[in-house]
Amino acid sequence: MQVDPRALRFSAALTTVVLALVLVTGSAWLLAAQAVVFALSLFGASPYGMIFKGIVKSPPSELEDAAPPRFAQAVGLVFALAGLVGYVTQITPLALGATAAALFAAFLNAAFGFCLGCEMFLIIRRIFPAAN
Amino acid sequence: MLSCSVTGLAVVLVTLAVATLVGVIVRRRNGVPRDVGGDVERLTTGDLGAPLGERATLVQFSSAFCQPCRATRRILSEVTAMVPGVAHLEIDAESRLDLVRSLNIMRTPTVLILDASGRVVKRASGQPRKADVIGALGLAVGE
Incomplete structure (x- = not known):
């Protein structure tokens, strides 16, 4: 499975905006919506990617393997869910901390093309070698 | 709220x-090749599961969820085609966690540049530039 890297950057930029809005407004609903987007992206049905396809019609100059960004979406989903638990239970440090972590990774991806979620793979494997 | x-x-x-x-x-x-701090590591054919290059070896650690690994593989293949006596070995980090831990590898791709005896001369984490790999190889071969 291959993906357009421009769509990935676009999705990361949109994710950055949404997560920043979550932090500013404190809206658990908006974070829940972002969590749904992460979950859908995990199964290759990224709503942000579809918006990109609707706007940009030119073909990409190169394609990328879909597995690394999907893994990163899973990491994003974990942080979004943790943040959601924080907002719903009003544990403010958890709400802000987890959402900020997701914002941090989304911004690095959007602005620098650096996939922090992908980098987590080897570190997670080093800690849990048998987790197959 | x-x-x-x-x-x-x-x-x-x-x-x-x-x-x-x-x-x-x-x-x-x-991707910038750096000197290896602390104890100097030496890798053997036994560690790597493949023979060392005659003059130098490029060891690439890759993983399944690594976007720049493919481009790194291409760059290192081009370099090995250019410089005689240099081998390119790719290791799946997940299946060699023993080496990953002993070499303290945190990211993929990580590229180790070994001299003829298997001594780690330089190390780059992240996708290296071709010119930097050639420069580091010069150091490994020249010593």
């Missing part, structure tokens, strides 16, 4: 500022 709009805005600004700083540092350091 949480009333954290001012706190939330501060968190956004601090997060973006730190992320920008980290992004600039990562971009600057990414």
Whole structure:
């Protein structure tokens, strides 16, 4: 499975905006919506990617393997869910901390093309070698 | 509802500022071959599961969820085709966690540049530039 890297950057930029809005407004609903987007992206049905396809019609100059960004979406989903638990239970440090972590990774991806979620793979494997 | 709009805005600004700083540092350091600090490691054919190159060896650690690994593989293949006596070995980090731990590898791709005896001369984490690999190889072959 291959993906357009421009769509990935676009999705990361949109994710950055949404997560920043979550932090500013404190809206658990908006974070829940972002969590749904992460979950859908995990199964290759990224709503942000579809918006990109609707706007940009030119073909990409190169394609990328879909597995690394999907893994990163899973990491994003974990942080979004943790943040959601924080907002719903009003544990403010958890709400802000987890959402900020997701914002941090989304911004690095959007602005620098650096996939922090992908980098987590080897570190997670080093800690849990048998987790197959 | 949480009333954290001012706190939330501060968190956004601090997060973006730190992320920008980290992004600039990562971009600057990414893929640059560096001297190996501390104890000098020596890898054998037994460690690697494949013979060392006659003059030098490029050892690439890759993983399944690694976007720049494919481009790194292409760059290292081009270099080995150019410089005689240099071998390119690719190791799946997940299946060799023993080596990953003993060499303290945190990222993929990580490229180790070994001299003829298997001594780790330089190490690059992140996708290296071709010219940097050639430069580091010169050092490995010249010694």
